Amino acid sequence: MTETFKTIARIQYSSEAQIIKGRLEAEGIEVFLSDNLTIDTDPLVSNAIGGVKLKVLSHQSEDAKEILESIRKYSMDDEGNSISCPNCHNEKIELFSTIKDAKSLIWFIFGVLFSGLPFYTRHKYRCETCQTEFDLK
Numbered sequence: 649m650t651e652t653f654k655t656i657a658r659i660q661y662s663s664e665a666q667i668i669k670g671r672l673e674a675e676g677i678e679v680f681l682s683d684n685l686t687i688d689t690d691p692l693v694s695n696a697i698g699g700v701k702l703k704v705l706s707h708q709s710e711d712a713k714e715i716l717e718s719i720r721k722y723s724m725d726d727e728g729n730s731i732s733c734p735n736c737h738n739e740k741i742e743l744f745s746t747i748k749d750a751k752s753l754i755w756f757i758f759g760v761l762f763s764g765l766p767f768y769t770r771h772k773y774r775c776e777t778c779q780t781e782f783d784l785k
């Protein structure tokens with residue numbers, strides 16, 4: 649019996665990919681990451697090779713996509729509470745990485761080295777309804 653794989657997402661940073669992998673595995677989906685070792689060695693390579701590829705078994709790909717979608721659609725805080733927009737209180741909040749270019753990546757690395765910033769401070773949240781961007785306090 650041969651199993652085939654499907655790439656369901658490309659993620660720029662392997663730490664993010666690891667978190668998403670954990671969420672999918674908690675739902676019983678087998679997840680395979682590729683290129684994450686290369687990216688760990690040199691994060692700047694990530695863009696060039698298209699990020700970490702998140703692969704799942706073909707027959708689980710539909711389920712995996714659904715879970716992925718629910719993770720992306722409704723962000724939650726560390727306690728698992730859903731996050732609502734400080735402006736319009738809508739709960740359709742999108743999580744996005746604040747690291748968009750090499751410059752912000754360098755600032756992020758400084759942050760990690762000198763103040764031990766935890767993972768989530770790299771992220772901002774954006775309301776899908778009114779486009780307000782905010783941080784969690």
Ligand SMILES: [Zn+2]
Nearest residue numbers: 733736775778
């Ligand atoms: Zn809003």
